[in-house]
Amino acid sequence: MNDNLKKRVLITGAILNSDASSKDTFRHLNAILRNAVLESVTFEIYSPLDTMHFKGNDFEKYERAINILQGTNVVIAEMSNLSTGQGMELQEAVHLNIPILVIAKTGSKISSLVKGCRNVKDIIYYDNLYDIQDRIYKFIDEELK
Secondary structure (H helix, E strand, O other): OOOOEEEEEEEEOOOOOOOHHHHHHHHHHHHHHHOOOOOOEEEEEEOHHHHHHOOOOHHHHHHHHHHHHHOOOEEEEEOOOOOHHHHHHHHHHHHOOOOEEEEEEOOOOOOHHHHOOOOEEEEEEEOOHHHHHHHHHHHHHHHOO
């Protein structure tokens, strides 16, 4: 395997009606991932924060999302809020055989279709994202080897 091979981590989540706390969640996830130290792996991060700043039309937004997924190695799906667009991204990840980690705030409802998906490697509920960062690192480390 090539040392320091660059990998891609995609964070998905509801953005259409995102409030300040949702944006903070994505900022915290980005920070957690930027601080990850993994042997022989560097990675780039795409998140809903990037999507919010993209100014294309609906077709361009769809094409961008699919193109990002095609180069993605792992998906972290923040599922505290419902999102049909996120569901489409996750189904495409399944078609591309990309491993998925689902995270959600304690008390969130996760669909049985997501729970039963073969690509979902773990579902982690949290009160504070920083309390689960070691489990996020473990998932990334195991899946990016």
